[in-house]
Amino acid sequence: MEMGFRWDFALEILPQMLLATLNTIIAAGVGYGIALVVGLFFLLGQRTPYKIINVINREVVEFIRSTPLLIQLFFVYFVLPQFGITLSAWLCGMITIGLHFGTYLSEVYRGALEGVPKTQWEACRALNFSTVYTYRKIVLPQAFPIAIPGMGNYLVGIFKDTPLLSTIGVAELFHAATAVGGYNYRYLEPYTMVGIIFLILSVPAAMWVRRLEMKVNIAQGKVKKEQL
Amino acid sequence: MSYFAFLAEHGSTLLLGTVTTIKVLVCSIILYVIISMIFGLMRLSKNPFIQGSATVYIEFFRGTSLLVQLFWAYYVLPFFGISLEAFTAGVVALGLNFGAYGAEIVRGGILAVPKGQWEAAHALNFSPAKRIKRIIIPQIFPIILPPAANLTVELLKATALVALVTVVDLTFEAKQINSITWLSAQCFGTALLIYYFMARFALVPFLRWLEVLAAKKVGKGKA
Numbered sequence: 353m354e355m356g357f358r359w360d361f362a363l364e365i366l367p368q369m370l371l372a373t374l375n376t377i378i379a380a381g382v383g384y385g386i387a388l389v390v391g392l393f394f395l396l397g398q399r400t401p402y403k404i405i406n407v408i409n410r411e412v413v414e415f416i417r418s419t420p421l422l423i424q425l426f427f428v429y430f431v432l433p434q435f436g437i438t439l440s441a442w443l444c445g446m447i448t449i450g451l452h453f454g455t456y457l458s459e460v461y462r463g464a465l466e467g468v469p470k471t472q473w474e475a476c477r478a479l480n481f482s483t484v485y486t487y488r489k490i491v492l493p494q495a496f497p498i499a500i501p502g503m504g505n506y507l508v509g510i511f512k513d514t515p516l517l518s519t520i521g522v523a524e525l526f527h528a529a530t531a532v533g534g535y536n537y538r539y540l541e542p543y544t545m546v547g548i549i550f551l552i553l554s555v556p557a558a559m560w561v562r563r564l565e566m567k568v569n570i571a572q573g574k575v576k577k578e579q580l
Numbered sequence: 581m582s583y584f585a586f587l588a589e590h591g592s593t594l595l596l597g598t599v600t601t602i603k604v605l606v607c608s609i610i611l612y613v614i615i616s617m618i619f620g621l622m623r624l625s626k627n628p629f630i631q632g633s634a635t636v637y638i639e640f641f642r643g644t645s646l647l648v649q650l651f652w653a654y655y656v657l658p659f660f661g662i663s664l665e666a667f668t669a670g671v672v673a674l675g676l677n678f679g680a681y682g683a684e685i686v687r688g689g690i691l692a693v694p695k696g697q698w699e700a701a702h703a704l705n706f707s708p709a710k711r712i713k714r715i716i717i718p719q720i721f722p723i724i725l726p727p728a729a730n731l732t733v734e735l736l737k738a739t740a741l742v743a744l745v746t747v748v749d750l751t752f753e754a755k756q757i758n759s760i761t762w763l764s765a766q767c768f769g770t771a772l773l774i775y776y777f778m779a780r781f782a783l784v785p786f787l788r789w790l791e792v793l794a795a796k797k798v799g800k801g802k803a
Contacts, residue, residue: 423751423775431768431769515645515647544652
């Protein structure tokens with residue numbers, strides 16, 4: 353077996369890898385979309401006045417957050433068919449990622465809502481605004497900027513967790529690399545390329561999120577501009 | 581097959597896997613804590629070369645996926661003549677990956693100690709070693725432990741990935757039993773429960789205890 357990095361082989365498999373990258377991006381995007389919505393439901397469960405729903409919601413979130421995504425994937429993929437629900441690997445992956453990261457996003461939403469000063473609520477009450485109006489016009493516009501950095505972080509987080517989907521056979525980037533590597537019995541180039549593609553995509557994304565975070569902090573007066 | 585019959589037959593295998601998972605966890609915690617401290621300090625160095633190399637390390641390991649790093653350590657390093665055992669490769673990849681996240685926490689913790697503390701220690705003519713040991717470090721712990729605790733729980737979850745490079749841990753055993761018996765609900769369900777109990781009733785209480793201890797040391801906790 354030839355040692356060292358073979359550029360010709362790397363070049364040969366590049367189109368295949370780039371195509372699979374597209375799948376990874378789609379998977380991350382769809383998973384994120386589901387997670388954003390699921391997060392809202394967990395947030396609702398947290399904020400309803402019914403104690404019993406609060407408790408169940410908290411335990412479910414706690415359970416999902418403290419168990420590995422990998423086994424959750426296996427669980428959804430292998431167990432649902434036993435109950436007569438057969439979903440494709442893609443669908444299973446998207447649902448699991450959505451549920452898993454939805455619990456994290458609900459925490460982001462909660463933190464953002466709590467970041468809005470209580471006096472804002474009191475002022476709205478004093479002005480006799482309805483709850484819906486208070487949320488729509490006063491609270492959410494203030495909470496959203498606080499939530500942005502956390503939301504961005506989890507987008508990057510989901511993107512980096514998509515390789516797990518390859519374990520149930522979703523044809524994303526890592527899956528393609530393993531297939532190519534197994535076919536040619538050379539893992540050096542495919543896996544290295546996966547690493548580089550991830551770096552190229554996620555480092556700028558992470559930097560962008562950090563800049564957003566800084567902007568939010570400045571806008572909120574947590575950090576003064578001169579301190580930077 | 582009832583659930584109890586399943587446990588009676590496969591419980592011991594899953595338990596053996598759990599022991600391996602705990603071993604992986606403990607080893608990678610030790611590694612990641614050491615790496616976090618070294619690179620956290622390097623990030624604060626005034627020497628641009630030291631600071632730059634720490635930044636590159638951190639960005640690299642935070643920018644790529646843990647699974648990719650793990651497979652790289654196990655399947656690609658042999659191409660360079662370095663063959664690691666699956667267990668070692670797993671621990672090294674976990675330690676390096678989480679060390680990068682931990683380094684940022686350490687850096688933040690050191691920066692969060694008020695400047696006045698450094699100045700006061702200086703004014704009292706403490707030696708640099710004493711300044712760090714008696715004044716700064718005790719104040720860092722209450723700051724970094726809560727985020728470090730979160731990271732450690734994430735680490736416990738991430739140990740499941742080592743199963744994919746053939747480390748015979750809890751996840752590996754669960755997969756194995758699944759492929760023999762096809763009792764997916766039982767074996768993956770049990771594995772999920774074991775991870776949950778480890779996180780919720782062992783790791784988290786232990787880390788909380790450490791947090792309280794650290795807070796008490798600087799007089800912040802309830803006596």
